[in-house]
Amino acid sequence: MLKFNEEKQVESVNGALQLRGSIEKIVDEIYAAGFDNIFYLGIGGTYASSMQAVTYITGKSALPVYVENAAEYLTTGNRKLTSKSVVIISSVTGSTEEMVRAVSQVKEIGARILGFIDVKDTPLAQSVDYLISYPANEQIKFFMVADRFMFNNGDFPQYEQFYKELDEHLAIALVEAEKAADSFGMKFAQDHKDDSMHYFIGAGNQWGAVYSYAMCYWEEQHWLRSKSIHSSEFFHGTLEVIDRDTAVTLFIGEDEQRPLSERVAEFLPRVCSRYTIIDTKDYELKGISPEFRGRISHLVLRAITSRIDAYVEKLNCHPMEIRRYYRQLKY
Amino acid sequence: MLKFNEEKQVESVNGALQLRGSIEKIVDEIYAAGFDNIFYLGIGGTYASSMQAVTYITGKSALPVYVENAAEYLTTGNRKLTSKSVVIISSVTGSTEEMVRAVSQVKEIGARILGFIDVKDTPLAQSVDYLISYPANEQIKFFMVADRFMFNNGDFPQYEQFYKELDEHLAIALVEAEKAADSFGMKFAQDHKDDSMHYFIGAGNQWGAVYSYAMCYWEEQHWLRSKSIHSSEFFHGTLEVIDRDTAVTLFIGEDEQRPLSERVAEFLPRVCSRYTIIDTKDYELKGISPEFRGRISHLVLRAITSRIDAYVEKLNCHPMEIRRYYRQLKY
Numbered sequence: 001m002l003k004f005n006e007e008k009q010v011e012s013v014n015g016a017l018q019l020r021g022s023i024e025k026i027v028d029e030i031y032a033a034g035f036d037n038i039f040y041l042g043i044g045g046t047y048a049s050s051m052q053a054v055t056y057i058t059g060k061s062a063l064p065v066y067v068e069n070a071a072e073y074l075t076t077g078n079r080k081l082t083s084k085s086v087v088i089i090s091s092v093t094g095s096t097e098e099m100v101r102a103v104s105q106v107k108e109i110g111a112r113i114l115g116f117i118d119v120k121d122t123p124l125a126q127s128v129d130y131l132i133s134y135p136a137n138e139q140i141k142f143f144m145v146a147d148r149f150m151f152n153n154g155d156f157p158q159y160e161q162f163y164k165e166l167d168e169h170l171a172i173a174l175v176e177a178e179k180a181a182d183s184f185g186m187k188f189a190q191d192h193k194d195d196s197m198h199y200f201i202g203a204g205n206q207w208g209a210v211y212s213y214a215m216c217y218w219e220e221q222h223w224l225r226s227k228s229i230h231s232s233e234f235f236h237g238t239l240e241v242i243d244r245d246t247a248v249t250l251f252i253g254e255d256e257q258r259p260l261s262e263r264v265a266e267f268l269p270r271v272c273s274r275y276t277i278i279d280t281k282d283y284e285l286k287g288i289s290p291e292f293r294g295r296i297s298h299l300v301l302r303a304i305t306s307r308i309d310a311y312v313e314k315l316n317c318h319p320m321e322i323r324r325y326y327r328q329l330k331y
Numbered sequence: 332m333l334k335f336n337e338e339k340q341v342e343s344v345n346g347a348l349q350l351r352g353s354i355e356k357i358v359d360e361i362y363a364a365g366f367d368n369i370f371y372l373g374i375g376g377t378y379a380s381s382m383q384a385v386t387y388i389t390g391k392s393a394l395p396v397y398v399e400n401a402a403e404y405l406t407t408g409n410r411k412l413t414s415k416s417v418v419i420i421s422s423v424t425g426s427t428e429e430m431v432r433a434v435s436q437v438k439e440i441g442a443r444i445l446g447f448i449d450v451k452d453t454p455l456a457q458s459v460d461y462l463i464s465y466p467a468n469e470q471i472k473f474f475m476v477a478d479r480f481m482f483n484n485g486d487f488p489q490y491e492q493f494y495k496e497l498d499e500h501l502a503i504a505l506v507e508a509e510k511a512a513d514s515f516g517m518k519f520a521q522d523h524k525d526d527s528m529h530y531f532i533g534a535g536n537q538w539g540a541v542y543s544y545a546m547c548y549w550e551e552q553h554w555l556r557s558k559s560i561h562s563s564e565f566f567h568g569t570l571e572v573i574d575r576d577t578a579v580t581l582f583i584g585e586d587e588q589r590p591l592s593e594r595v596a597e598f599l600p601r602v603c604s605r606y607t608i609i610d611t612k613d614y615e616l617k618g619i620s621p622e623f624r625g626r627i628s629h630l631v632l633r634a635i636t637s638r639i640d641a642y643v644e645k646l647n648c649h650p651m652e653i654r655r656y657y658r659q660l661k662y
Contacts, residue, residue, distance in 0.1 A: 043564070043567055044567025045567065055407065058408075059407035059408045062411050062413075064395065066397075069563055069564070071562075071591055072534070072588060075390075075535075075588045075589075075590055076386065076389055076390035076586075076587045077390045077587070079390065079392055080393050080395070196527065196528075197528060204406075204407070215560075215564070215568030215569060216567070219572045224572070225528060227558040230400070230403075232402030232403055232429070233375060233378065233400070235375075235657070236375025236546065236547070236551070236657075237545075237547045237550045239655075239656050240550050240554055240654065240656060241550045241555070255407075256407045257406045257407055259406055260403070263662065266662060267656075267662040323571060325571060326566070326570065326571065331594065
């Protein structure tokens with residue numbers, strides 16, 4: 001299988017899950033000390049992950065949690081973000097300009113910052129109150145924080161059972177999903193590698209991942225045009241430009257917003273012949289209880305799209321690492 | 332001037348501003364009684380207006396205010412929306428399915444609902460706690476509510492002065508902006524009526540309007556493909572698909588997020604030859620003090636784009652009223 005190292009991926013996910021002890025200690029300490037608001041602060045891909053975490057929490061908990069975009073924060077500010085607030089961030093490089101500046105502003109205000117910064121010795125990593133350095137797996141990290149806050153808040157009584165299942169089965173379930181999606185991914189890449197435009201639709205905890213897939217993968221890494229649209233919003237505008245030959249991919253997850261995407265699934269075949277439906281229900285996820293599957297729908301999405309990416313990259317002879325403008329020009 | 336009735340538009344805006352007495356009475360009553368959270372609840376175009384109002388408030392006030400999407404609310408719910416909450420909605424027809432169902436759910440919870448429903452005798456209009464029926468001007472209505480909440484909260488000491496200026500000058504300032512934009516609108520329509528794809532970029536209180544312009548106007552009413560992207564997020568993906576011939580329109584407003592759009596304005600000419608910049612600063616807005624101009628940037632945007640719409644409609648022989656699928660099919 002192309003660009004697939006099973007052992008390394010299993011190790012990566014399991015290593016992320018093993019951060020739980022550290023995360024629990026930090027979140028429990030913050031929860032006990034008290035706070036007014038929780039902010040997931042990001043930009044681009046990390047903003048997308050932040051949206052996912054906040055959507056995930058909203059239906060399950062009354063915790064006062066907000067998404068904040070780093071660049072918007074730097075200009076508009078946020079009067080709800082105070083010295084009593086908690087800010088959760090993630091950065092691979094530790095050098096994203098907007099994040100570095102936003103964190104410096106948050107520090108002046110005196111809010112506590114929990115940072116997942118992969119590169120430990122960057123100034124950004126050194127400046128956060130609670131640092132966890134471990135590569136990749138941003139969504140797992142963000143959701144572990146969310147889950148621990150909700151556990152403390154009495155919103156997640158099945159917490160221990162859920163993480164027992166993840167510890168034992170998640171890593172394997174995800175690589176198995178990748179294997180199961182491999183031939184589909186190849187076919188999809190063959191069919192869509194030359195698309196002039198591709199619409200990606202999704203909802204729930206997958207929405208942030210869909211937003212990011214269109215923007216951070218198709219646009220940024222494949223240089224292919226794409227638009228993401230939420231399943232709920234699709235019916236209020238975008239549907240009108242869909243016709244027989246429009247390339248549309250709908251992601252269906254298993255959380256509470258599943259019906260929103262199912263509605264799109266019923267509509268699409270009536271007006272379009274070039275649609276694809278990617279439903280997490282079609283993947284086994286051995287060892288994960290039915291009631292917990294929705295909580296990881298966004299991770300399953302990513303396992304499947306990673307197969308598409310591997311083949312688009314190869315077929316288009318376009319290494320995903322290259323950038324036309326990002327960090328190539330000063331702007 | 333095409334599709335332009337100066338007298339009617341002045342009357343429409345002034346009539347909306349005259350709702351202020353009723354709005355003040357309602358908001359003052361709610362504020363005095365107390366509340367836990369404020370929600371702007373919408374879908375499609377009204378969701379976009381909700382985003383604008385919440386962005387507008389965020390930097391100016393610590394009021395606990397959230398955007399909520401009606402369809403997401405119907406599935407995920409929102410544990411922060413309680414019997415002590417305030418929900419603000421708007422609906423032209425009073426019949427949008429998701430809104431009708433969401434409001435019914437909110438009523439069960441017992442939150443107070445302030446509704447701007449243009450059609451007074453719909454069940455939706457009859458079901459809200461506070462009803463204001465007046466056609467169009469959704470953004471002015473939403474922002475008047477926001478401003479009165481902030482005034483009560485001590486976040487807007489210049490409230491009276493600001494509204495004195497709007498009462499005296501806004502309606503004329505906006506029709507004058509339309510007139511000033513007319514020849515530009517015609518040229519823009521000529522240049523872009525056949526675009527296979529058009530990118531719209533913006534920030535601040537204009538962001539919701541940009542999101543809506545791409546989706547509710549170009550896609551829904553002109554059947555033209557478009558993608559909206561926030562000025563802050565543009566640099567984290569979408570920039571990579573912009574090349575010499577890409578049609579890109581950047582909106583620049585005058586609120587705190589202006590620098591985010593200015594950054595895009597500096598970048599675009601280096602990589603693209605088919606970009607347009609629409610800056611509210613180029614419009615006079617007679618009688619509006621410099622410090623207040625940013626608060627109405629989204630209205631100026633709409634005045635300008637309405638000129639584009641008039642000419643795209645005419646040149647493309649595509650009446651903006653027609654829909655391919657929306658309310659034509661059951662789905």
